[in-house]
Amino acid sequence: MQEFDDIQSLWHSHNVEVKISSGEMLVQAKKEVNSMRNKSLLNILGMCLSLIAMACLWLFFDFNSWTTHVGITILITAIAVYTFILYRGHRLISKNDFTANPNDFLQELKLYQLSRYSLYNSLYWIYTVALSVGTALLFVEILAYFSVWKQVIAIICTFGWLLFCSTIVRKVVVKKEKERIALLIEKFERISGQF
Template sequence: MQEFDHIQSLWQSHSIEVKISSEEMLMQAKKEVNSIRNKSILNIAGMLLSFVAVASLLVWFDFQSWTTHAGIFIFLAAIAVTTLMLYRGHRLISKNDFTTHPNEFLVNLKLYQISRFNLYNKLYWIYAIALSLGISLCFVEILAYFETWLWALVILLTFSWMVFCSTLVRKAVVKKEKERIALLIEKFERLASQFKEQA
């Protein structure tokens, strides 16, 4: 037993310092930045696609009620505002090259982090309320054609889906993105300090 304690104390006292070169850290950071940029482009493309899909409802269907038209316009406004916010965030992360202007990029990365925080914590609720209002107005005309049990089921499923997305999915996405951006900021701060030491 004493031998085990002795081995355990040696193991705990032995610390390994992992040094990563500036080049390796820069390559990792470049990969992560490209991943964030690509994800940002996909988000914007998805929002534009949903804008076109919702707008096409006005072309392909002859809605009679003003509430449906108002609901669709509220939908389109919410999608357009969110898309513009996503685009502004994308410009922050992609407007300069981090290999030539690391300090400027670090400032923009911190602004991007704040932008994402605002998107997920403030704008998200405005977006969710607008979508809920738009759906409600659209349902006035659409659900009139359904039987009572069917429109109750549609409303229940829609409400459940929005609650699920607003709680569990949103929290998981926010946590993952927050950790990812914070790690990237930390890497750029370490890179900047390494470059200062080498200078």
């Protein structure tokens, strides 16, 4: 028993200090910030492509029902607003040079964290409801051309996909992004402390 106590006291007294220079930390932070910027740009690009696809659908197909036009209008509006919100968030993390002034970038990063929190909570649900309503109104005319089984499959697949993305995928993405931003904020706080 004495040997165990000796090993335990040795273990508790042994402190390992990991020293990372501010330069190394800045290099790591630069990679993470560039990764966040690129991911943000890809999200914006994907939303712009969705917006163009919806506009093309409206322009190149002759819809007869007013519900289809209202549905497409709701979809385009929701996508455009969400794209603008994503763009505002992207500007927060890309307008400052974090190597010149880490403190300013840290403040912008905290604002970005708040905007992402808002985006993934209340704004996301407004976006999801708008997509659901727009799709439902769009389906009124489009599904009339399908057989009953194809209608059921289209409705189940579409709203199942929305449900899957709103629950499982959203939780995973939010968790990863929260951890990533929190870690980046911690790094910049350490960098600012070292300067």
